[in-house]
Amino acid sequence: MSLGLVTVHGDETESQCAYSDVMARWQPDAQSRLENAALELFAERGFEAVSAAEIAARAGLSKATFFRHFPDKPEVLFWGRDLLADTFRQAIADGAPDASPLELVRAAVLAVAPVFDADRHHHAATRQRLIASSPTLHERAVLKRAALAQAITDALQARGVTGGTAELAGLGGAAAFDAAYERWAASRTYRGFAAFARRELDRTVHAAASLS
Amino acid sequence: MSLGLVTVHGDETESQCAYSDVMARWQPDAQSRLENAALELFAERGFEAVSAAEIAARAGLSKATFFRHFPDKPEVLFWGRDLLADTFRQAIADGAPDASPLELVRAAVLAVAPVFDADRHHHAATRQRLIASSPTLHERAVLKRAALAQAITDALQARGVTGGTAELAGLGGAAAFDAAYERWAASRTYRGFAAFARRELDRTVHAAASLS
Numbered sequence: 001m002s003l004g005l006v007t008v009h010g011d012e013t014e015s016q017c018a019y020s021d022v023m024a025r026w027q028p029d030a031q032s033r034l035e036n037a038a039l040e041l042f043a044e045r046g047f048e049a050v051s052a053a054e055i056a057a058r059a060g061l062s063k064a065t066f067f068r069h070f071p072d073k074p075e076v077l078f079w080g081r082d083l084l085a086d087t088f089r090q091a092i093a094d095g096a097p098d099a100s101p102l103e104l105v106r107a108a109v110l111a112v113a114p115v116f117d118a119d120r121h122h123h124a125a126t127r128q129r130l131i132a133s134s135p136t137l138h139e140r141a142v143l144k145r146a147a148l149a150q151a152i153t154d155a156l157q158a159r160g161v162t163g164g165t166a167e168l169a170g171l172g173g174a175a176a177f178d179a180a181y182e183r184w185a186a187s188r189t190y191r192g193f194a195a196f197a198r199r200e201l202d203r204t205v206h207a208a209a210s211l212s
Numbered sequence: 213m214s215l216g217l218v219t220v221h222g223d224e225t226e227s228q229c230a231y232s233d234v235m236a237r238w239q240p241d242a243q244s245r246l247e248n249a250a251l252e253l254f255a256e257r258g259f260e261a262v263s264a265a266e267i268a269a270r271a272g273l274s275k276a277t278f279f280r281h282f283p284d285k286p287e288v289l290f291w292g293r294d295l296l297a298d299t300f301r302q303a304i305a306d307g308a309p310d311a312s313p314l315e316l317v318r319a320a321v322l323a324v325a326p327v328f329d330a331d332r333h334h335h336a337a338t339r340q341r342l343i344a345s346s347p348t349l350h351e352r353a354v355l356k357r358a359a360l361a362q363a364i365t366d367a368l369q370a371r372g373v374t375g376g377t378a379e380l381a382g383l384g385g386a387a388a389f390d391a392a393y394e395r396w397a398a399s400r401t402y403r404g405f406a407a408f409a410r411r412e413l414d415r416t417v418h419a420a421a422s423l424s
Contacts, residue, residue, distance in 0.1 A: 102424045142354070142355055142358045143355070146354045146357075146358070162422075163415075164418065164419035165423060167387055168416065168420060171380070171383040171384065171387060172380050175379055203376040204380065205423075207376035208423045210313070210377045211312065211313050211314050211384070211417075212312050212315075
């Protein structure tokens with residue numbers, strides 16, 4: 001994690017300020033214990049073959065505890081997306097008054113960089129392989145990306161960005177985040193998320209300019 | 213239908229050329245009979261309370277026929293999206309050599325205008341209400357929009373548009389199409405789809421220009 005953190009501190013003031021808040025909500029707890037147990041079991045036996053009760057048992061928790069945290073089995077790999085959406089919303093609300101929509105999206109995506117530490121990186125490639133191999137998990141990933149896009153769009157609209165522009169920025173921001181996450185997860189040695197995010201955000205800015 | 217058609221013929225050459233091909237694949241058949249039966253039954257009793265067998269019976273077909281056409285019950289309201297994706301792909305492949313990504317997206321969305329005739333308009337508002345009222349149908353709509361966006365992106369990439377630009381154009385195009393469909397469906401009297409599509413496409417062009 002320190003590598004990503006140092007990079008973020010170097011040139012992203014928003015991320016630096018939000019660091020302790022963001023991380024406090026991402027500490028290991030029942031949800032991440034259940035996620036880690038699920039990743040181990042799914043990797044061993046495949047997503048379909050493992051029950052919620054078995055995930056709970058591997059994590060040393062009850063099946064009832066599992067369903068207190070997650071509405072269904074796929075959700076055990078996606079709980080972090082709700083926290084991402086909250087972090088995006090907060091970063092956009094806190095952005096500079098004169099920032100453009102894409103500058104606000106940049107601040108939002110970079111604000112979540114501290115979350116993607118070496119611990120999360122350890123499981124990220126397994127998680128991506130599972131999502132690619134399971135239609136159920138792939139569908140859930142598509143729905144979660146749409147929810148992230150909507151969170152960005154809503155936060156931009158709350159700052160007065162008009163509907164169409166806010167929607168396109170939300171769609172582009174969520175796509176850039178997902179592309180950065182995918183490349184970060186595919187990296188064999190751990191490197192900070194911020195550099196991946198910056199590259200994809202730069203591509204999005206370039207894409208917007210070359211549409212018409 | 214003729215109203216939409218006349219508008220399209222007026223100033224969209226691509227749509228005019230594609231008209232007979234597009235419509236031939238959208239003629240009433242088992243799929244649209246099943247869709248109409250499903251819309252009637254869902255409107256009477258709600259999406260959850262109606263079985264695939266009941267939809268088939270209302271359409272004068274067997275349950276086996278239903279499942280030869282659709283993998284599951286929600287899909288009965290979304291089969292047209294696969295034809296839309298094909299039509300988008302073809303229009304983009306046939307677009308002018310020097311067209312910009314957003315000009316190709318415009319040609320694609322306007323190419324489907326003839327499909328949205330008075331017959332389809334008759335059920336469109338009911339369809340939208342059902343989707344809004346059912347989490348299952350809403351999820352399916354989000355997944356179908358993602359598939360439409362991907363179809364546009366793939367078709368643009370096949371013409372040499374680079375990845376990030378093609379993806380943003382696909383996301384923006386699918387969003388514009390959905391917004392146009394929603395407003396068209398909400399219109400109390402039937403009007404041609406092309407005018408709704410043009411308004412949303414203009415908004416997308418404006419949105420792209422005002423992102424940065």
